[in-house]
Amino acid sequence: MNEPVLLGPVATWFPDPIAEVATLAELTELPANRREHALALGIDTVRTAEGMTEVDLAAEAARVALEEAALAAADLDALILVTGRAPQYLLASEATRLQHRIGAIRAFTTAAGDLGCVSVSAALTLAAGLVRADAHCRNVLVVTAAKTPTRHRYRAPMTLLGDGAAALLVTTDGPARWExxxxxxxxxxxxxxxxxxxxxxxxxxxxxxxxxxxxxxxxxxxxxxxxxxxxxxxxxxxxxxxxxxxxxxxxxxxxxxxxxxxxxxxxxxxxxxxxxxxxxxxxxxxxxxxxxxxxxxxxxxxxxxxxxxxxxxxxxxxxxxxxxxx
Structure with missing residues (x-):
């Protein structure tokens, strides 16, 4: 019988700057109907990462998750980065940049992306598969970061974007919130x-x-x-x-x-x-x-x-x- 796959507490990290949606300069550039829609989304504030990259944000959340789990990055068996839609560079590796940044020197490292918001779901399926199938893989850190890819936060006709990052330890033991x-x-x-x-x-x-x-x-x-x-x-x-x-x-x-x-x-x-x-x-x-x-x-x-x-x-x-x- 397979061991249960456990999910630890979610560690989040947000940049300090808080922007009131009603004061966003870009809204003044929108047609009246679009501006009304943006203000009626149910979003009051967003965090703004300014000069930080998605990997910068992801590294902060990863460190919080590891500290809360009392786990050293070097002891991670696997690291999965949920990639954004606009990487810092083409051809470069966002996942291994994060690996190096946090010191996950022995972790199997890869990325999950290309499914938009559902990419995190794909990452969790992959993480669960790893700990179920590989007796040597006991803990996987899933990390995701959000950084607005353009200078516009309003995504018509859908929503308004904020910035931040989260990390979750998928494991077979240790502190857990969910199975x-x-x-x-x-x-x-x-x-x-x-x-x-x-x-x-x-x-x-x-x-x-x-x-x-x-x-x-x-x-x-x-x-x-x-x-x-x-x-x-x-x-x-x-x-x-x-x-x-x-x-x-x-x-x-x-x-x-x-x-x-x-x-x-x-x-x-x-x-x-x-x-x-x-x-x-x-x-x-x-x-x-x-x-x-x-x-x-x-x-x-x-x-x-x-x-x-x-x-x-x-x-x-x-x-x-x-x-x-x-």
Whole structure:
């Protein structure tokens, strides 16, 4: 019988500068309807990393996680970096830069990315697979960082971006908040470049996040996402013998207050209050949202209670994860 896969406390790290969304200069450049939308997302403040890179942010969160776990970086068996969408350099390795920065000298090191916000779900599947399959791999550090890739934080017609980082130890022993029970990840390539940044031959100051078709995002992808969750949630629960009634409020990524309302109606499930609180305080943090919300919700879940984490991306990709509170 396989040993249980355990998830330690989530370590988060945020840069000090806090920006009030209502005072962001970029909002004054938007058409009135866009500005009204940005101010109605349910986001009050965001953290701003200014001159820091994603690896800078990731290293800070990784160090906090290792300190809280009383584990030396040199004792890590594996390190997985959830990469952002705009690396500092082409051809260079963000994952091994982080490895060197924190001193994880013997860790198997790799990156998970290319699924947008669902990249963290792919990283957790990989981490769980490593500790289940390799008797010599007892602890894996999953690290994700969020840094706005352009000078614009407002991502029309979806959300507003903040900066920060999170790290989570996946292990077979040691301090743990949750047992990682199971996860399903699905993707659909026809939406692969629905959101994109044209960067070739363009200076980074002029990069713009573009949605190829807002109607496709707002309607077709929304319908597709509901169909996906309607299929994978029952599959996940059924194959683990968990009744639907055993699941409390769901945890989701933080896009907007409107998105939470849509999913509560579409799935007939309440969204955990931690999601709305973190949305208001930090904005959308990409892959980091799921880890931030998981940690914030932990104190409200009783021992033995299950948590359902739903994650999606306009790439498009979807995931449903089942965790048990320890």
């Amino acid at each position: 990682f029970v199971d996860q399903i990840v699905r993707s659909e390539g026809k939406y692969a470049d629905l959101f994109r940044i044209d960067y070739r031959d363009i200076g980074s100051d002029d990069w713009v996040e573009e949605c190829a078709s807002e109607s496709t995002y707002s309607f077709r992808l929304a319908v597709e996402s509901k169909k996906r969750f309607d299929a994978i949630i029952p599959e996940l629960l059924h194959r683990n013998g968990i009744p639907d009634s055993a699941i409390g409020p769901i945890l989701m990524q933080n896009l907007s207050a409107g998105a939470f309302a849509f999913w509560e109606e579409a799935l007939d499930r309440p969204v955990d209050k931690a999601c709305r609180s973190n949305l208001a305080a930090y904005g959308h943090l990409g892959s980091m949202d799921m880890l931030l919300n998981l940690e914030a919700a932990a104190p409200t879940r009783a021992t033995g209670e299950y948590a359902l984490l739903l994650n999606s991306s306009p790439v498009a990709a979807w995931s449903a994860a089942l965790l048990r509170r320890l």
